Structures are given as C-alpha cells and as structure tokens.
Amino acid sequence: MFSNPIKYDEPVFRPPSEAYSLILQPTIGCSWNRCAFCEMYASKKFRVKSEKDIFLDIDDAASYLPDTRKIFLGDGNAMVLGHEKLMRIINYLNGKMKRLSRISAYAIPKDMKDKSVEELRSLQKAGLKLIYVGLETGDDGLLEMIDKGETAKSMIASMQKAKEAGIKSSVMIINGLGGRRYSPQHAENSAKVINAIQPEYLSTLVLSFPYGVGHFQQRFAGDFEELNLLGLLHEQHSFISNLELESTIFRSDHASNYLVLKGILNRDKQLLLDKLQSAIDAPEMANLRQEWQRGL
Numbered sequence: 001m002f003s004n005p006i007k008y009d010e011p012v013f014r015p016p017s018e019a020y021s022l023i024l025q026p027t028i029g030c031s032w033n034r035c036a037f038c039e040m041y042a043s044k045k046f047r048v049k050s051e052k053d054i055f056l057d058i059d060d061a062a063s064y065l066p067d068t069r070k071i072f073l074g075d076g077n078a079m080v081l082g083h084e085k086l087m088r089i090i091n092y093l094n095g096k097m098k099r100l101s102r103i104s105a106y107a108i109p110k111d112m113k114d115k116s117v118e119e120l121r122s123l124q125k126a127g128l129k130l131i132y133v134g135l136e137t138g139d140d141g142l143l144e145m146i147d148k149g150e151t152a153k154s155m156i157a158s159m160q161k162a163k164e165a166g167i168k169s170s171v172m173i174i175n176g177l178g179g180r181r182y183s184p185q186h187a188e189n190s191a192k193v194i195n196a197i198q199p200e201y202l203s204t205l206v207l208s209f210p211y212g213v214g215h216f217q218q219r220f221a222g223d224f225e226e227l228n229l230l231g232l233l234h235e236q237h238s239f240i241s242n243l244e245l246e247s248t249i250f251r252s253d254h255a256s257n258y259l260v261l262k263g264i265l266n267r268d269k270q271l272l273l274d275k276l277q278s279a280i281d282a283p284e285m286a287n288l289r290q291e292w293q294r295g296l
C-alpha cells in the first residue's frame, strides 16, 4: 500500500484490470451522463480539469511514484478531450514517469468521431494503448431506448478507427439490457457489432438496478420486463452463438454474472456454449453463484 498524494473527486471508478494502475482524473464525471441504466456519475457535473491542475496532479504523483508503469485516465470518458490536450497530458506523463508502459481510459464511441486515425495513432504511439468502451448493445432500437446517443453504425465506425490506429479495445455488452421483449434482437445485433469491431477484449455483465427496477423502467423508453435467470442464460447463449471472432479474450466474470465464463473466441466458443447449455438444462446442477441459485 502507498499513500497517494492525489486528491480525488469521489466516487472514482476504474475497470477491474486497472486495479494496480495509478488513476488520474483529467476529467470529472461523464460528458454524456444520460444512459438509462447508469448511475455511476449521476452525482457529478461533467467538467475538464485545467491543464495546470492536471500537471500538478502528475507532479505530485511522480514525486511519490516515479516508477509508475500504468496510468488510468478517469473519469467516465477522458477520451472526450481533444487530441492536442490529450497529447500534452501524455507527453507530460512520459516526461515525469520514465517507466510508463501503458495509459488507458474509458471512452464512448463518439469520443473518437472527431479524431482522425492519424491523431489516434499518435496518441497510441505516445502511450495510449487501451480504451474501455461500454457498447451495451448493438441494437439500434435499444440504443435509442437507453439514450446511448449512438447507433450500431456510429459505434462500429469509431471502434474500427481506434483499431486501425493500433489502440486496443475492451468492450462491454449488458446481458438483460432489453428485458424479455427485446432479448432476441439484443443478442443478435450485439454479436453483429462485436464481429465488425473484432475487439481485443470482450466482457458481459448483467443489468443491475441500484435504485430498483421501477427506477430503470421509468428511464427506459420501451417496454421493459426483467429477464429471469433462464432468460439471461438463453440470451447469453444466443449472443455467443452469433459471435464470429478471430482472437478476442472473453470474460463474463463480473460480480453481476451468474455463471462465470472465460475463454478466447472463437477458439473456445463451443466450450462456452456447452457450459451455458448445461446451465440451461439443469440450472440447479450448474456452478452458479450462490445469490443466483436462490433465484431458481
């Protein structure tokens, strides 16, 4: 453990795989902050820190942790910053922390829209190696119902641009997002978008309701009926069946998931499908997490 001199604007979120990264907050909150299922930054009004304050944070961090190797840029979408500003931040980081090997950030697809491939490539070369992107679904109707501000086409275009620039992506799809009515189209169209993107990392998590299902239903501009466990398993099965991936590391091991699935797709596709089918056929025999077993 170390004493981090940076004063954070709480709450702070980061992906599980950034547990050992130093977190900096050049931005506070999420510039979109409208998705129906998301309460992460509801308490924060989006703002960009001044460069002076960002550099002071970096100075403080570098004086305590000069050997930092990984940096995660918060909050919800630091990639919204313009190319020039991001370059200045990354260059300053590189000047202060000589052993830095990876900079990563959350992003939303529209953050890449106004950046050219060349600009993204220069960020990648300077150290921005990985972006975490919540795609949530590949279905246009559902994207509208959750107010994501994206379409399948816009997400594919942005993510392909990042890939062309050499920036790796870790993308997320939400199991159960459309409830019973939209489940088939959610599974199929999400797989289509993922196939077009060919991300390096893919994960799924299960829709949760921190303020209750009624709160979500009010924000969801459609007909939402929560999926039960079998519905979630069927949806996951359909999603994975439709994936055609060259080499994507897949994880479904977030705390919200009922059945832990891990593998490389498509290499391990049949194994994952068999595991899901076993759970569908005999959920009481499957190695489901305890809290889900209670819901059988």
Ligand code: SF4
Pocket: 030, 031, 032, 033, 034, 035, 038, 039, 040, 041, 076, 108, 134
């Ligand atoms: S873009 Fe991401 S962080 Fe922002 S509201 Fe949507 S899900 Fe939440």
